[in-house]
Amino acid sequence: MSLQEKFSQELKAAMKAKDTERMGAIRILIGEFARQSEKVVDDDQVIAIIKKLIKSERELLGHQGQEGSSFLTIMEGYLPQQANEEEIRAWIVANVDFSTFANKMQAMKPIMTHFGSSVDGNTVKKILQTF
DSSP states (O other): OOOOHHHHHHHHHHHHHHHHHHHHHHHHHHHHHSSSSSSSHHHHHHHHHHHHHHHHHHHHHHHHOOOHHHHHHHHHSOOOOOOOHHHHHHHHHHEEEEEESSSSGGGHHHHHHHHHGGSOHHHHHHHTTOO
């Protein structure tokens, strides 16, 4: 089952449970799916959409001076398990030869390719700045 189909199931479950906050969050997400050029969105695109919504919500909360929201909590719960800094750092030490790059930031591409959606680019950037 694709993630897009999973969210249709999640919406039905939230409606049965009368969980209005989860229903609202999933409806926003499904609305974003409908705005895409393709009818069927693959799992990587779903994760990218969720990340975009999280980023947008954080910016909005930052402007309002707030820390978090139920929408943010719900959306973060749908993201795959994120790799922690120690895992990223260990992989970089074992697999990246910085002498092959003109600068450290060029190493982001192989790191992001390896970890995929389980890392945030800002986290990788912060780690690379410490090398």
